[in-house]
Amino acid sequence: MKVKSIFAIVSCFITLALGSCNDDLNPIGGSIQPPSDTISVITDTVGVKARTVSMRDSVYARTINGVLGKYEDDLFGTIKSDYLCQYYFPDGAKFQDNLLQIDSVQFVIDFNTFSGDTLAPMGLSVYKVATDLPQNFYTNVNPAKYIGDKPKLLASEAYSISGAKKTANSANTAIIGRSIIADLGVPFGKEIYNGWKDKTFTDNASFNKFFKGTYVTTNFGSGSLIRVLYTSIDIYYKYNDVLGNHDQTKDTIRTSRFSLTVTPEVMQLNSIKNKNPEELFTEGTGASYMKTPAGVYTEVVFPIKQIRANMASRNFETINTALFSMKGYTEKESTTQYELGRPTTLLLINKDSVDVFFSGRQLYNGKTTIIGERNKTNNIYNFSNIASLINAYKDMNLDEDPTFAIIPVEIAYTVDANNSKILTGVFNYLQPSTSIIRNDEKNMRLELIYSKF
Incomplete structure (x- = not known):
């Protein structure tokens, strides 16, 4: 047969x-x-x-997509999630010459996927990382070890999912993107600019020694969890464009943005805690x-x-x-x-x-x-x-x-x-x-x- x-x-x-x-x-x-x-x-x-x-809160999770928030369920208990991250300094990144002033510095979380109550009030806190992050991608990482005994708060902001800023749809999806934005302050932007100008950092490795990253967490509220697509720091500034007008006869003041983003080339550590009944x-x-x-x-x-x-x-x-x-x-x-x-x-x-x-x-x-x-x-x-x-x-x-x-x-x-x-x-x-x-x-x-x- x-x-x-x-x-x-x-x-x-x-x-x-x-x-x-x-x-x-x-x-x-x-x-x-x-x-x-x-x-x-x-x-x-x-x-x-x-x-x-x-x-036991310990899974391997190498990703740039963090989970942020807290959710409580009658049957499944509590999920609390936040993350530590570095920022990528790409080759050739620079501020424009003749910088006049830094206008604002924003910490931005972009997301389009979430769970829970869209109206639940939540509080965002961003702390400065004080020690080098380990080559550890397990979710039982303890953030307290990396922000020091006296953690430095860089930014805080109240938010809700429904109140987050809506962004343009991706070309490949009908899902509406949203952004949570917190003010990092002009002094923070000047610190980054001065480090670049003085060539304290010239590549990604030296930048991550200069600025070791942030710990992103929630400080109050419960009811929602978001899946973070991108985390970034945006420095908005003005500069003098020499002879930059239409006929190249006069200087022109222009605006620009210097951005640092979490990418696969740098570390992101998700810290997740579950209380399981x-x-x-x-x-x-x-x-x-x-x-x-x-x-x-x-x-x-x-x-x-x-x-x-x-x-x-x-x-x-x-x-x-x-x-x-x-x-x-x-x-x-x-x-x-x-x-x-x-x-x-x-x-x-x-x-x-x-x-x-x-x-x-x-x-x-x-x-x-x-x-x-x-x-x-x-x-x-x-x-x-x-x-x-x-x-x-x-x-x-x-x-x-x-x-x-x-x-x-x-x-x-x-x-x-x-x-x-x-x-x-x-x-x-x-x-x-x-x-x-x-x-x-x-x-x-x-x-x-x-x-x-």
Whole structure:
């Protein structure tokens, strides 16, 4: 028999496998002629154990997109997030000659994604970083270590999401951008200008020694979280443009702007604190939970030893299909006006590989690291066929069943010359989100199809 025919027969039994609701091995394929090409196919259903695990506020988060604010939820507890950052001084950056005066200096946060109450009053504080920031991109960083015993406040401002300044739409999106602006003061601008003029700094490395960065936090309020697109310092000034009028006969006073921005070339450290209620970790409730950023995730144990024994009892050799999905507990999920969103993409990965995966900037391979996408219509996260993963661990002949983390992630792509998407990054999901998963015996299971010649 041709291999193509065998796969066609196996595929047609997937629907039957989905209807299997017990742990018995059910034959679904008989004999296929000629006898020398006989193939047998059976289905199996095994239960999967799942529980909620704390991220302990420590996830790898190398990004220029900070999260700022505080949000409190009756079920999921409290999220408090702020960040430390450096600013990039690009090669060739300069003030115009013949500077006359600095008019204003603004600290600007640009964002277009947020969660919570748009009317909630919040307070912004910007502190000067006093010591060098570490090469550490984990969200449990302690900002107090880097602003000193007597932190210097650079700027403060009250804000709300609805009151933030609206900016022009991006060319690629209909989402309205917003900006939170605080006054850094003219003396701050003069300090930067004098450092540049005296050549105290001439490149990015020397600039980050001259000005080590800022700690951006909230000083009052609760109810909203924003995802920061850009953080920047804008120095507005006037200068004398010598013989700069229309016929080059007279000097002209002009205005300009000198900008410093957080970019991938410099450090940004997100500090995230979660207060997770003990109820989230109670087992036997039929539910497990996910909460981002750096909150809780769902951990599953696949019964590899049971699968291996089930196959051996009937002398089956190959796992053709292993279907795994997680159903959202829609009835328990919040539907309030200011609810947090649901994570759309999950990463299934061995729990012992999580840290090296993110810190090493690895990409999922679809075999031992697998992506699950949420169907908004039925609130199901579908990992499709994970047979490659189950087969890999079955063949390892482990003494204990392996444990896997299911973590909300964000996927980054680029588009090549042929307009095809190319995977470029997998990152811990830093936007505020929550999800409740059904983990009872009926819903948390693997549907398998075995075959043998």
